[in-house]
Amino acid sequence: MEKILSELKPKEKGKAMSEIVSVVKMEIGQTGKIVEIHGGAGMSLKLENLGIRVGKEIKKLNQQAMRGPVVMAVGKSQVAIGFGMATRVLVEVGKEEENNENSSNG
Amino acid sequence: MKILLMGNPNVGKSVVFSRLTGAHVIVSNYPGTTVEFTKGSMHLPEELGLSGETAEVIDVPGVYSLEPTSRAEEVALEMLKQGDLVINVVNTTNLERSLNLTLQLLKKKIPLIVALNLWDEAKHTGIKIDAGKLEQSLGVPCIPTCAITGEGFKELVSKIKEAKIGKYEYEEEERWHEVGNIITEVEEVIHRHHRFRERIADASISPKIGIPIAFMLLFATFHVIRFIGEGLIGYVFEPFFDNLWAPLMLKFSNILGGDGFIHNILIGRLVDEKIDFGESFGLLTTGLFVPFGAVLPYIFAFYLILSFLEDSGYLPRLAVLVDNIMHRLGLHGMAIIPMILGLGCNVPGALSARILETKRERFIAATIMAIAVPCMAQIAMVVGLMGKHGAVGLGIVFGTLFIVWIILGVLLNKTMKGESMEIFLEIPPYRLPYLQGLVKKVWMRIIWFVKEAVPWVLAGVFIANILYTLGIVDVISKYTAPLISGLLGLPKEAVGALLLGFFRKDVAVGMLVPLNLTLSQLIVASVVLTMYFPCVATFATLVKELGIAAMLKSAAIMIVSTLLVGRILNLVIGNW
Numbered sequence: 001m002e003k004i005l006s007e008l009k010p011k012e013k014g015k016a017m018s019e020i021v022s023v024v025k026m027e028i029g030q031t032g033k034i035v036e037i038h039g040g041a042g043m044s045l046k047l048e049n050l051g052i053r054v055g056k057e058i059k060k061l062n063q064q065a066m067r068g069p070v071v072m073a074v075g076k077s078q079v080a081i082g083f084g085m086a087t088r089v090l091v092e093v094g095k096e097e098e099n100n101e102n103s104s105n106g
Numbered sequence: 107m108k109i110l111l112m113g114n115p116n117v118g119k120s121v122v123f124s125r126l127t128g129a130h131v132i133v134s135n136y137p138g139t140t141v142e143f144t145k146g147s148m149h150l151p152e153e154l155g156l157s158g159e160t161a162e163v164i165d166v167p168g169v170y171s172l173e174p175t176s177r178a179e180e181v182a183l184e185m186l187k188q189g190d191l192v193i194n195v196v197n198t199t200n201l202e203r204s205l206n207l208t209l210q211l212l213k214k215k216i217p218l219i220v221a222l223n224l225w226d227e228a229k230h231t232g233i234k235i236d237a238g239k240l241e242q243s244l245g246v247p248c249i250p251t252c253a254i255t256g257e258g259f260k261e262l263v264s265k266i267k268e269a270k271i272g273k274y275e276y277e278e279e280e281r282w283h284e285v286g287n288i289i290t291e292v293e294e295v296i297h298r299h300h301r302f303r304e305r306i307a308d309a310s311i312s313p314k315i316g317i318p319i320a321f322m323l324l325f326a327t328f329h330v331i332r333f334i335g336e337g338l339i340g341y342v343f344e345p346f347f348d349n350l351w352a353p354l355m356l357k358f359s360n361i362l363g364g365d366g367f368i369h370n371i372l373i374g375r376l377v378d379e380k381i382d383f384g385e386s387f388g389l390l391t392t393g394l395f396v397p398f399g400a401v402l403p404y405i406f407a408f409y410l411i412l413s414f415l416e417d418s419g420y421l422p423r424l425a426v427l428v429d430n431i432m433h434r435l436g437l438h439g440m441a442i443i444p445m446i447l448g449l450g451c452n453v454p455g456a457l458s459a460r461i462l463e464t465k466r467e468r469f470i471a472a473t474i475m476a477i478a479v480p481c482m483a484q485i486a487m488v489v490g491l492m493g494k495h496g497a498v499g500l501g502i503v504f505g506t507l508f509i510v511w512i513i514l515g516v517l518l519n520k521t522m523k524g525e526s527m528e529i530f531l532e533i534p535p536y537r538l539p540y541l542q543g544l545v546k547k548v549w550m551r552i553i554w555f556v557k558e559a560v561p562w563v564l565a566g567v568f569i570a571n572i573l574y575t576l577g578i579v580d581v582i583s584k585y586t587a588p589l590i591s592g593l594l595g596l597p598k599e600a601v602g603a604l605l606l607g608f609f610r611k612d613v614a615v616g617m618l619v620p621l622n623l624t625l626s627q628l629i630v631a632s633v634v635l636t637m638y639f640p641c642v643a644t645f646a647t648l649v650k651e652l653g654i655a656a657m658l659k660s661a662a663i664m665i666v667s668t669l670l671v672g673r674i675l676n677l678v679i680g681n682w
Contacts, residue, residue, distance in 0.1 A: 042175060049170030050532060051203050053282065062312045068430045069439065069529050071311055076231060077200045078535075080311075080426045082438065082528025 435515025
């Protein structure tokens with residue numbers, strides 16, 4: 001996971017106001033646009049069928065404790081996906097303040 | 107004519123099905139698979155310009171796409187080849203996802219009509235669809251419907267004759283793009299603030315509020331089931347059996363001469379020259395009282411609540427909330443479904459383990475369900491038997507089974523190869539269940555119970571009777587006494603109940619009645635009866651679902667864990 005993030009980071013450096021994180025790292029209530037889904041064809045197709053695909057806006061609604069599933073809103077519907085799957089869905093989220101938190105991830 | 111209902115899961119397809127078809131409905135397996143579908147028939151009325159004939163309607167399993175990602179989707183694809191016409195049930199509140207399937211159906215060159223279902227819900231959430239424009243772009247009839255109220259159904263039926271093979275052409279890679287284009291053209295979304303119901307919906311799945319709500323619901327459910335069950339027994343079934351059936355049977359007993367082989371099989375033994383539905387053990391006395399007088403009221407109450415929870419959309423939320431715990435047992439949240447269904451009857455519980463993806467998951471789920479989840483028939487009898495001792499005994503029985511369920515799951519997860527799958531499901535909005543559909547569902551389940559259970563109860567009572575009459579129980583109990591009395595602390599006659607538990611657990615609990623057990627013995631007996639082996643109907647289902655080898659393994663786990671737990675319980679509470 002960390003590897004994927006670090007690979008993506010340089011590309012995103014130009015965009016000062018946004019950041020790429022996995023759905024797991026999103027805050028509750030935050031919205032973001034899906035930029036990448038890391039997974040086999042089967043997983044991608046399953047996600048796609050529920051409307052989770054690159055380019056879609058999603059909103060993270062909640063996450064169960066201790067690596068539990070993540071619930072997110074896609075359009076008017078809600079989907080729950082397991083923690084592992086959620087780490088492989090990368091979204092671009094708007095970042096209000098740029099701080100040194102960024103560098104600690106990469 | 108064969109009409110197929112196709113659409114995404116959770117779009118109200120089964121309610122549409124209920125609306126279109128009559129009372130006679132068959133649930134069957136698709137040949138060679140474990141995928142279930144429902145079949146019914148509908149009249150095609152001449153006054154709407156149709157043939158006046160009867161058409162077969164098939165509720166195809168819900169799918170998101172015709173590129174199969176699961177067995178159910180493969181089956182849907184197979185069924186599509188055999189249909190004459192498809193009614194594509196579309197979720198108007200989520201047009202994008204629905205149209206993805208619609209466009210794929212259009213390519214299959216089969217006559218199509220689109221039912222824009224959940225039309226009213228879309229209106230409430232601020233979604234406006236131009237049905238006329240959509241009809242123009244797709245080239246097939248599009249009719250707004252609301253399955254719950256029946257709005258639009260007359261039009262839907264009348265449009266069957268206008269179903270067309272769509273002419274919509276597009277490149278496969280451009281499908282989502284095409285869907286997007288159509289939506290921009292036909293959909294208008296007005297922003298609405300969160301409504302009260304949506305707030306509740308969000309709260310009930312958040313960990314902080316959702317888990318307390320789940321516990322409250324569980325607690326309320328138990329009380330409602332007990333209230334309905336006890337109420338029906340106290341005010342309807344017991345009075346019927348005591349005041350009407352018992353005198354009738356006593357007369358019949360006199361006609362038969364009060365004794366003899368036939369008398370003892372049909373009426374059983376008289377206790378103080380009276381019929382005792384608990385102890386007489388005749389086919390017409392205990393044999394009818396157990397399923398109808400003691401168990402059916404609870405079965406009815408359970409399925410009423412379960413069907414309500416299913417149709418309201420709560421179960422997927424529960425699955426998300428328990429996902430974490432289920433992972434410790436090598437399962438994911440959806441595995442709560444076989445457990446809950448198992449509480450009604452272990453047979454549907456075992457069948458529903460199919461919703462789990464891997465063999466390993468199905469084995470763990472079916473095994474811990476068969477061992478530690480008592481069915482409602484057994485619970486009803488145990489409650490009846492132990493009720494006079496208060497709630498403590500019941501608490502220990504259920505608490506012990508719950509601990510066994512957890513420990514076994516954890517052990518199986520640790521020892522079996524392979525890993526857990528992840529949860530992946532849509533969470534539908536809360537919906538008020540459609541009353542007629544609910545009634546139909548409960549009715550079908552009751553009929554199913556009567557058909558499946560009553561023959562086994564009668565067989566069980568019959569065999570119990572024979573075993574006692576011929577003194578076979580006495581012979582066996584001599585040899586099993588060290589095990590039954592020594593290890594478990596039960597009277598040696600309790601072996602009769604264990605023998606009969608293979609037929610029906612409720613009958614087995616009934617056989618404990620004349621033994622006058624102490625509370626601690628009742629607790630041990632109830633736990634042991636739940637765990638040691640599934641009843642024959644569940645056993646047959648498990649063999650079919652898991653295969654004989656896995657079932658033998660499962661059975662070995664059952665017997666070992668039963669002896670262990672029974673022994674421990676006896677040591678801890680045996681001296682009460």
